[in-house]
Amino acid sequence: MDNFIFNSNPGRVLFGSGTVARLPDEAARLNGERVLVLSTPEQADLASSVAGYLGNRVASVFSNAQMHTPVEVTREAMRIVDEVRADLIVSVGGGSTTGLGKAIAFRTDLPQIVVPTTYAGSEATPILGETDAGRKTTKSDPRILPEVIVYDVDLTLSLPVSMSVTSGINAIAHAVEALYARDANPIISMMAEEAITSIARGLPRVAANAQDREARAQVLYGAWLCGVSLGSVGMALHHKLCHTLGGMFNLPHAAMHTAILPHALRYNADAAPAAVARVSRALGFDDAPKGLFNFAKGLGATMSLKSLGMPEGGIEAAVKEAMANAYWNPRPLEKGPLTKLLELAWAGEAP
Numbered sequence: 001m002d003n004f005i006f007n008s009n010p011g012r013v014l015f016g017s018g019t020v021a022r023l024p025d026e027a028a029r030l031n032g033e034r035v036l037v038l039s040t041p042e043q044a045d046l047a048s049s050v051a052g053y054l055g056n057r058v059a060s061v062f063s064n065a066q067m068h069t070p071v072e073v074t075r076e077a078m079r080i081v082d083e084v085r086a087d088l089i090v091s092v093g094g095g096s097t098t099g100l101g102k103a104i105a106f107r108t109d110l111p112q113i114v115v116p117t118t119y120a121g122s123e124a125t126p127i128l129g130e131t132d133a134g135r136k137t138t139k140s141d142p143r144i145l146p147e148v149i150v151y152d153v154d155l156t157l158s159l160p161v162s163m164s165v166t167s168g169i170n171a172i173a174h175a176v177e178a179l180y181a182r183d184a185n186p187i188i189s190m191m192a193e194e195a196i197t198s199i200a201r202g203l204p205r206v207a208a209n210a211q212d213r214e215a216r217a218q219v220l221y222g223a224w225l226c227g228v229s230l231g232s233v234g235m236a237l238h239h240k241l242c243h244t245l246g247g248m249f250n251l252p253h254a255a256m257h258t259a260i261l262p263h264a265l266r267y268n269a270d271a272a273p274a275a276v277a278r279v280s281r282a283l284g285f286d287d288a289p290k291g292l293f294n295f296a297k298g299l300g301a302t303m304s305l306k307s308l309g310m311p312e313g314g315i316e317a318a319v320k321e322a323m324a325n326a327y328w329n330p331r332p333l334e335k336g337p338l339t340k341l342l343e344l345a346w347a348g349e350a351p
Contacts, residue, residue: 004185009126009231015151020115023053026148030111032088034059036081038101039092047092050115059084067253068131068246069099077104086110094118095253102128102144112146117155119167119219121174124149124227129243136247151224153217161207165299166254168203171223172196173238173261174230176279180272181233182328192229196282198222207299237329238264244322251308258301259308262293263341266351271331289351304348315342
């Protein structure tokens with residue numbers, strides 16, 4: 001066996017049904033007396049409902065979290081943090097809300113509790129992606145990692161099937177990149193493969209019956225493992241492309257990850273055969289990139305960046321940006337193949 005380094009991120013996880021009712025105890029453990037509850041505008045009602053569990057510990061509810069964590073929204077939230085003298089952040093929702101909570105924690109070192117309602121997985125990472133003036137950049141810092149994650153399967157039952165599919169495949173992207181990361185190790189690889197297997201088995205059942213609680217739990221469990229996997233190692237081409245496209249064109253986050261992942265996997269296939277073999281085994285497809293494409297499309301996902309709002313004329317600029325500030329990748333970034341990758345993803349063609 002090769003030498004390796006394994007870093008385990010700290011954190012407390014509560015997983016099950018009805019676990020959101022334990023929020024007051026978790027807030028008390030973190031000495032939270034003036035809690036700021038966060039959500040997107042679409043989940044404002046849910047945030048208010050969750051805030052009800054916290055009672056008079058709630059200092060305010062801020063329901064303006066946005067995709068890709070724009071810095072201007074963070075500044076707006078920071079004013080509320082200061083006004084109410086918040087001592088704990090509770091983020092309710094998906095990656096957009098979690099991102100805002102992380103951005104606040106990075107600036108203040110306030111403790112965080114995340115209550116996920118999607119399969120984003122970002123709640124399990126010390127990574128923050130922020131967008132400023134059309135450019136999305138990432139940073140990693142211990143302050144960014146939430147102290148507690150409360151996974152309540154019941155809160156995912158209302159997630160529409162279409163969003164469940166893209167959110168789940170977005171989570172798979174975390175595990176895929178963890179498998180061929182520069183600092184990959186056998187512990188994380190084992191976890192990543194289990195994560196992909198769990199989501200791949202659960203998503204079709206969710207698509208068939210959105211109220212299948214056991215299937216929802218299976219996907220949520222996999223999403224957590226995906227987040228832990230990515231949060232323990234580095235990111236590569238897939239995430240670089242998605243950060244580039246998200247910042248430049250404000251494309252829908254999970255749907256964009258779903259459309260890009262099969263193509264990024266194909267790009268790296270020859271350079272990372274062991275990782276691709278694990279993905280193939282987890283998915284149950286001989287050709288992992290094409291199998292993943294067909295799996296997502298078969299569940300109703302939009303596989304065309306064009307349909308998601310990306311202009312065809314943006315391909316060249318996106319390739320230039322991705323190559324200018326490249327993440328490490330098992331295969332060197334080359335303009336021609338990257339352009340072809342984005343052309344196929346833009347058109348919605350199989351890798």
